[in-house]
Amino acid sequence: MQSITNNVAIRVAAAVVGFAMVVSALFGVAAPANAALTEAQIQSILSLLSSFGADQTTINNVNASLRGQPTTPTTPSTPAGVCPYVWSATLQQGSTGADVMKLQQFLNSMSDTQVSASGAGSAGN
Numbered sequence: 001m002q003s004i005t006n007n008v009a010i011r012v013a014a015a016v017v018g019f020a021m022v023v024s025a026l027f028g029v030a031a032p033a034n035a036a037l038t039e040a041q042i043q044s045i046l047s048l049l050s051s052f053g054a055d056q057t058t059i060n061n062v063n064a065s066l067r068g069q070p071t072t073p074t075t076p077s078t079p080a081g082v083c084p085y086v087w088s089a090t091l092q093q094g095s096t097g098a099d100v101m102k103l104q105q106f107l108n109s110m111s112d113t114q115v116s117a118s119g120a121g122s123a124g125n
Contacts, residue, residue, distance in 0.1 A: 036066075036067070036068065037066055042063065042066050042067065045062065045066065046059055046062065046063055049062060057072065057074055058074075060072065061074070083102075083103075083106045084106075085099075085102040085103070085106060087099050087102075087103075091103065104121045108121075108122070108123040
């Protein structure tokens with residue numbers, strides 16, 4: 001959910017900047033090719049991101065980017081309960097192989113979905 005919120009906030013910020021550029025072009029207020037955003041514009045974008053609930057890392061990265069500074073790389077997190085494994089086959093009863101093992105490992109990692117207490121499919125087996 002957090003990454004969706006971040007993506008929406010970033011798209012809104014981009015739309016605001018794009019809109020400002022279009023308005024400037026329509027009214028003949030051309031900016032030099034190397035012109036930066038004003039402090040007021042940057043603060044407006046950051047405020048908008050904050051109002052959409054963007055996390056502080058995202059706000060810091062947008063701020064740095066708008067100022068032409070390097071950003072901090074982020075690693076997207078996998079929301080709890082979402083399996084990070086991409087299946088290469090359709091699983092069905094009786095299936096075996098790496099896909100089944102990954103499914104069992106994922107299910108065993110969650111407290112409410114243990115595959116079995118012991119033997120094949122149990123945690124560690």
